[in-house]
Amino acid sequence: MIKSKIEEIIVKALGEIGVIDYPVRIDLTPEDRKGDFTFNCFPLARILKKNPQIISSELLTKLQREELFEELESVQGYLNITVKRKELFSEVIEDILSKGLNYGTSSMYNGMSAMVEYSSPNTNKPQHLGHIRNNVLGMALSNVLENAGYTVIRTNLINDRGIHICKSMLAYKKWGENKKPDIKGDHFVGQYYVLFEKKYDEEYREWQELNPDLNISKEEFFKISTLGQEAQRLLQLWEEGDKETMVLWSKMNKWVIDGFMETYEKLGCRFDKIYLESDTYKSGKKIVQDALLKGYVYKEKDGAIKIDLSELGHKVLLRSDGTSVYMTQDIGTTVLKHEDYKTDLQFFVVGDEQNFHFRLLFTILEILDYKWAKGCHHYSYGMINLPEGKMKSREGTVVDADDLINELQKMVIYIMSKRNISGGIDAKALKLAVGAIKFMILKINPTSTMIFNPGEAISFEGDTGPYLNYVYVRCEHILNKADIKNFDGIDYSKSVTSEEIALVKHLACFPGLCLSVAADYNLSSIASYLLSLAKKFHKFYHLHDVLHQDDSALKLFRLAIVRCVRDTINKGLKLLSIDVVEEM
RNA sequence: GCGCUCAUAGCUCAAUGGAUAGAGCAACGGACUUCUAAUCCGUAGGUUAGAGGUUCGAGUCCUCUUGGGCGCGCCA
Structure with a gap:
C-alpha cells in the first residue's frame, strides 16, 4: 500500500533527526497544488521547537535519495511529495487488482470480537423511518468492524412485552372480532394500537367534559381510566402467565414479527441471535x-x-x-449478552434520547465490577425529522418503512421502464430503492439530527445511492464489452491525465479510510469518500474514452483503472450494506 | 432549575486544530450520431448565530450571550 509505504519512509527519516514514536500521517495534497501526498510539519514544530519550514526542508533533504519520489517540495511548512508515476499507478492498481473485493479488508483487529445490538423494535406497531436509520447504522457498523478483523455478533433485542403490547392486545380483544391479518402482520397489529390510542383519547375527552375543574394530564389519566386499567389488568394477567392472555399474546407477536422479518429481508438485516425481552426481562x-x-x-x-x-x-x-425497573432489565440483558458471547466490545445502536440512560448503565456495570464494561459503547444516533418538524403518529406524519420502500421502488420501476432495462426490473428496482434510502441516511453523520425530505428522496440525482451505483454500472458495462481476461503486463508509462492520477490517488486512500472508520465509527466518512470517488470517475468517463483506443496498451491501462474503481465502489457500498445492480 | 447537545450558501449536508470553508438540491447557461445524459461542464450564492479569549494557525478548543433539540421517575 503506497500510503503506508510513504509514511514508513517518513518515520525512518524522522528517526534520523531524532523524532521517534511520532504518528506520521500523510494526506492527499490539495488539488490546486503540485504533489500527490502532503506531510504537515506544523504539529512537529511544537515538539521540536523549530520552525516548521525548517523541519520540512530538513526532511526534504533526507527524502531526496528515495527512489520512489519524483519530486519534493517544501512550502510554508508543508512537505509536498510527488511519487513517480509508474510507482504510484502500479502500486495502487496491482494491489486492487489482486485483492478485488478484499481491498480495504484488514486483519488489524483479528482476535477481537464485538457484539452489535441494533433494531430492537417494539412489537406493537410497524417500523418507521427512524427504525430504518437504526437498522442501517447497525448493519453498516457491523460490516465495518468485521472488515477490520473483528468477529461480529449481530443481535436484536425485541421488546415483545409491556404495557404498549397490552394496548394493542386489548383493542384487538375488544374490537378485533377475532380477525386474521388481511395485511402485513405488523401493520395489522399496529392498527389496533392506533385504535386503542383513539378510544383512549375519546375516553379522556369525555372525562374532561364531566370533570372540567380537575386538571389531570392524559398520562396521569391512564391510571384511572377504564381502558388504562383494563390494559394494566392484561399486563398483570400476562405476568401471571394466564393461559388465554398468553395465547393471544403469542399469536399477535408472531404476526408482528413475521411482518418485521419481511421488512428485514428487504433491508438486508440479519441477526446471529435474537433476544426476546419476554425471556430476559427478569x-x-x-x-x-x-x-x-x-x-x-x-x-x-x-x-x-x-x-x-x-x-x-x-x-x-x-x-x-x-x-425490576427498566435499568435492572438492561443490566440483566447486558450481562447475559456478555455471558453468551464474551465479546470484547458491546455496541448498543440506540437513539440519542437515551444518552443519559446508557451513561448510567455503563457506570453501574463498572461499579458492579464487570471488567468488560469499559468495552460497552452506546452507538448513539440522532432523530429523523421532516421538513415540517417532528414525525407525529397522532398527526399521521410518520413515514412508514414499508410504504417508503414501496413508493421508491415504484418510482424506480417507472424510470427503468423508460430505459430498456432487461429482465428482473422489480428486483433491480427494489435494490436501487433500498440503496437510495440507505445512502440518504448513511451520508449524514450518525450523531446529528437529520431532516428527511420526501421530494429529494425520489430524485435519484446528485449525491445519492443511484449516483454511486451508476459508476458501477458504467464500469461493469465497459468491462463486459472489453471482455478482458487478465491484466498482466500493464504499461504504466502510457497515460498520465490528471483525471487518472486523481482517481488512483483517491483509490489509494481506501484502506486507511476503512481502518479509521473501524476506530472512530463515523460511517458517513465512507459515504463522503465514495461520492468523491464517483465524481472523479464520472469526470474521467466523460473526458477519456476507454474502449475505442487503437493503442491496446493504453486501453488495458484504462480498463485496469475501471476495474479498480468498480471493485472499490462495490466494496464501499457493501460496507454500507448497499447492494449494487449491474444495469439501471 | 440542572445536565447533554446543536447553530456553516435560499434548502439539505461536508470539512483528524492546518494551505484560499466545500458538495448536492433549487436557480441560470451549456454538452447526447459517442463506453447508458440516473451523467458531465460553467455561472451565481458565506462576517461559519453574536461577543470575547487560547496560539504560529480556530468553523473546530475555552468563556459568555441568543436561539433550537434532547434528557433529568420506584415509566419503558
Whole structure:
C-alpha cells in the first residue's frame, strides 16, 4: 500500500533527526497544488521547537535519495511529495487488482470480537423511518468492524412485552372480532394500537367534559381510566402467565414479527441471535440482589434497592415491592449478552434520547465490577425529522418503512421502464430503492439530527445511492464489452491525465479510510469518500474514452483503472450494506 | 432549575486544530450520431448565530450571550 509505504519512509527519516514514536500521517495534497501526498510539519514544530519550514526542508533533504519520489517540495511548512508515476499507478492498481473485493479488508483487529445490538423494535406497531436509520447504522457498523478483523455478533433485542403490547392486545380483544391479518402482520397489529390510542383519547375527552375543574394530564389519566386499567389488568394477567392472555399474546407477536422479518429481508438485516425481552426481562434481579451482598448497592428503609453514582445521583434498581425497573432489565440483558458471547466490545445502536440512560448503565456495570464494561459503547444516533418538524403518529406524519420502500421502488420501476432495462426490473428496482434510502441516511453523520425530505428522496440525482451505483454500472458495462481476461503486463508509462492520477490517488486512500472508520465509527466518512470517488470517475468517463483506443496498451491501462474503481465502489457500498445492480 | 447537545450558501449536508470553508438540491447557461445524459461542464450564492479569549494557525478548543433539540421517575 503506497500510503503506508510513504509514511514508513517518513518515520525512518524522522528517526534520523531524532523524532521517534511520532504518528506520521500523510494526506492527499490539495488539488490546486503540485504533489500527490502532503506531510504537515506544523504539529512537529511544537515538539521540536523549530520552525516548521525548517523541519520540512530538513526532511526534504533526507527524502531526496528515495527512489520512489519524483519530486519534493517544501512550502510554508508543508512537505509536498510527488511519487513517480509508474510507482504510484502500479502500486495502487496491482494491489486492487489482486485483492478485488478484499481491498480495504484488514486483519488489524483479528482476535477481537464485538457484539452489535441494533433494531430492537417494539412489537406493537410497524417500523418507521427512524427504525430504518437504526437498522442501517447497525448493519453498516457491523460490516465495518468485521472488515477490520473483528468477529461480529449481530443481535436484536425485541421488546415483545409491556404495557404498549397490552394496548394493542386489548383493542384487538375488544374490537378485533377475532380477525386474521388481511395485511402485513405488523401493520395489522399496529392498527389496533392506533385504535386503542383513539378510544383512549375519546375516553379522556369525555372525562374532561364531566370533570372540567380537575386538571389531570392524559398520562396521569391512564391510571384511572377504564381502558388504562383494563390494559394494566392484561399486563398483570400476562405476568401471571394466564393461559388465554398468553395465547393471544403469542399469536399477535408472531404476526408482528413475521411482518418485521419481511421488512428485514428487504433491508438486508440479519441477526446471529435474537433476544426476546419476554425471556430476559427478569434477568437483572438476581444480579442486583448479589450486588447487595457485595455492598455495591444499598437498601432503603422502605425496601427499595439503590445505587450511589456520586455526581450522577442515586438510581433505583429494585422497587420497594421488589420488582425490576427498566435499568435492572438492561443490566440483566447486558450481562447475559456478555455471558453468551464474551465479546470484547458491546455496541448498543440506540437513539440519542437515551444518552443519559446508557451513561448510567455503563457506570453501574463498572461499579458492579464487570471488567468488560469499559468495552460497552452506546452507538448513539440522532432523530429523523421532516421538513415540517417532528414525525407525529397522532398527526399521521410518520413515514412508514414499508410504504417508503414501496413508493421508491415504484418510482424506480417507472424510470427503468423508460430505459430498456432487461429482465428482473422489480428486483433491480427494489435494490436501487433500498440503496437510495440507505445512502440518504448513511451520508449524514450518525450523531446529528437529520431532516428527511420526501421530494429529494425520489430524485435519484446528485449525491445519492443511484449516483454511486451508476459508476458501477458504467464500469461493469465497459468491462463486459472489453471482455478482458487478465491484466498482466500493464504499461504504466502510457497515460498520465490528471483525471487518472486523481482517481488512483483517491483509490489509494481506501484502506486507511476503512481502518479509521473501524476506530472512530463515523460511517458517513465512507459515504463522503465514495461520492468523491464517483465524481472523479464520472469526470474521467466523460473526458477519456476507454474502449475505442487503437493503442491496446493504453486501453488495458484504462480498463485496469475501471476495474479498480468498480471493485472499490462495490466494496464501499457493501460496507454500507448497499447492494449494487449491474444495469439501471 | 440542572445536565447533554446543536447553530456553516435560499434548502439539505461536508470539512483528524492546518494551505484560499466545500458538495448536492433549487436557480441560470451549456454538452447526447459517442463506453447508458440516473451523467458531465460553467455561472451565481458565506462576517461559519453574536461577543470575547487560547496560539504560529480556530468553523473546530475555552468563556459568555441568543436561539433550537434532547434528557433529568420506584415509566419503558
